Amino acid sequence: MVSVMSNHETVELPDKPLVVIERSKPWVALNLRGVWAYRELLYFLIWRDLKVRYKQTLLGASWAIIQPLITMLVFTYFFGKLARVPTDGVPYPIFFYTGLVVWTYFSNALISGANSLVGNANLITKVYFPRLIIPTAAVLSGLLDFAIASVLLAGLLLYYGLPVTVRYLMFLPLVALVTMLALGFGVWLSALNVRYRDVRYALSFLVQIWMFVSPIIYPSSVVPEEWRWLMVLNPMTGIVEGFRASLFGNPIQWTALGYSTVFTVANLFYSAYVFRRTERHFAELI
Amino acid sequence: MRPIIKVENLSKQFRIQPTNRPAVRYDTLRESLVETVKSPLRRARANGKAAGDMIWALRDVSFEVMPGEVMGVIGANGAGKSTLLSVLSRIIEPTDGRAELFGRVASLLEVGTGFHPDLSGRENIYLNGAVLGMRRREIDEHFDEIVAFAEVEDFIDTAVKRYSSGMYVRLAFAVAAHLNPEILLVDEVLAVGDASFQRKCLGKMDEVTQNGRTILLVTHNLDVIAKLCGRAIFLRKGQVAVCGPAQEALNCYITTSNESSSPD
Numbered sequence: 001m002v003s004v005m006s007n008h009e010t011v012e013l014p015d016k017p018l019v020v021i022e023r024s025k026p027w028v029a030l031n032l033r034g035v036w037a038y039r040e041l042l043y044f045l046i047w048r049d050l051k052v053r054y055k056q057t058l059l060g061a062s063w064a065i066i067q068p069l070i071t072m073l074v075f076t077y078f079f080g081k082l083a084r085v086p087t088d089g090v091p092y093p094i095f096f097y098t099g100l101v102v103w104t105y106f107s108n109a110l111i112s113g114a115n116s117l118v119g120n121a122n123l124i125t126k127v128y129f130p131r132l133i134i135p136t137a138a139v140l141s142g143l144l145d146f147a148i149a150s151v152l153l154a155g156l157l158l159y160y161g162l163p164v165t166v167r168y169l170m171f172l173p174l175v176a177l178v179t180m181l182a183l184g185f186g187v188w189l190s191a192l193n194v195r196y197r198d199v200r201y202a203l204s205f206l207v208q209i210w211m212f213v214s215p216i217i218y219p220s221s222v223v224p225e226e227w228r229w230l231m232v233l234n235p236m237t238g239i240v241e242g243f244r245a246s247l248f249g250n251p252i253q254w255t256a257l258g259y260s261t262v263f264t265v266a267n268l269f270y271s272a273y274v275f276r277r278t279e280r281h282f283a284e285l286i
Numbered sequence: 287m288r289p290i291i292k293v294e295n296l297s298k299q300f301r302i303q304p305t306n307r308p309a310v311r312y313d314t315l316r317e318s319l320v321e322t323v324k325s326p327l328r329r330a331r332a333n334g335k336a337a338g339d340m341i342w343a344l345r346d347v348s349f350e351v352m353p354g355e356v357m358g359v360i361g362a363n364g365a366g367k368s369t370l371l372s373v374l375s376r377i378i379e380p381t382d383g384r385a386e387l388f389g390r391v392a393s394l395l396e397v398g399t400g401f402h403p404d405l406s407g408r409e410n411i412y413l414n415g416a417v418l419g420m421r422r423r424e425i426d427e428h429f430d431e432i433v434a435f436a437e438v439e440d441f442i443d444t445a446v447k448r449y450s451s452g453m454y455v456r457l458a459f460a461v462a463a464h465l466n467p468e469i470l471l472v473d474e475v476l477a478v479g480d481a482s483f484q485r486k487c488l489g490k491m492d493e494v495t496q497n498g499r500t501i502l503l504v505t506h507n508l509d510v511i512a513k514l515c516g517r518a519i520f521l522r523k524g525q526v527a528v529c530g531p532a533q534e535a536l537n538c539y540i541t542t543s544n545e546s547s548s549p550d
Contacts, residue, residue, distance in 0.1 A: 014388055017387055019387040020384070020387075021384065021386075022385075023379055023380055023381060040422055052404050123399060123417060125372075126377070127375070127377070127393060127395075127399055128375050128376040129419075284378055
């Protein structure tokens, strides 16, 4: 039996209320401390996503490799062997695979982030916690697939005998950057999705188009010099080229990477702010 | 002694969707754009009577609950009981008024919130515990008790989608019963399982109340109110009709519901 935790006599109330409930002000704080207080829930939601992801599948986590691998093989044949897309001297398989692994991670994280609130409507209407945790968990749980797919990437690097350089140190900060970019868009779109279910339909094909305007199946060097700036406006350009520069030793495009970093951070703050401002209506709208 | 829950003039207004407009649920960008154009016109036509679309689910609700008290909330369907608990749980925001809570709150508006059908009983205990605000350490401590209370020892590593519905709700209730907050907001979750399990739930609730926890309990089961609650609030059309000794609130509720249901 449960032991008696407290008695009527020993109830000590704090002077200030722990929770004050009233209509919120038009401006809101980001309340990152609140998110931190609920970090265990964040952990459990990520854990749930990972546990559930490959339940009742035959191939399990190998799906994380199979998807980019098969796409890479197809690309290598069509864009490499047939269309002969220039790759700045990098072997086709590893050139495409790098872009695809990054893109697969980014797009999956973005899409699952955007659909996360709607998919967890049962939680939102029944319990309180900082809602930012839901899209954050959805985005972060994509990291495992990325890590699994990266194992094959390491294998390919070894196979093609590319030299290990100090530039490998850029890899992890780039992963953090692409995660933050997916988080920013995911957080913003998840809030929008609560109100407008159009997001779900628009997103799947916008992501397709976004892939074609990002340097995934071609290097940004194929774009004529005078149009390069337009390409760089897409924050994924700097990031994907950054990944290639860190692994293959191509020149690092600092301007593009710098722009992507500034964009990512600003976007994340803006999205978190929009999210916080609209989250009070989630339970009523969802 | 000071109150642990203090509610002052709490009001919540909802927009009700007229039948010629789709529910918010299927809101799309196109409809919203059309709406932006149409609504000033409609408002002009309605002579500024757009407030007709709105309904007060709660209106100037004020009450106080003392530490260790078990307060019942009764009322007909649509009287605002669940809205009250949702507002106090910080799930929806009040339109007006204020509430102050002087303790850790846990809300139990449904059994099994966050249960995932593909996860095992063991995994769902942890997930559901975390969702309800338990620390992992607390769940570890109570794990065996929860399993024993739910009587699912043999199936603890089976996916809950293979559970019978009785086992499912028993497990869900068992997790919730081991929550340890200072304030517990409970909405109609005692009526789960078969008769013997319901008795067990009531016994557990009784035990919880002995532990000095403050409980706000919404239920249609008037016997439960009479048995567990010292005081009760009778809500009627979003307003407090009675806030006093449980028996008084119950009598008033029974009288009014007889009046409204009597044949004319």
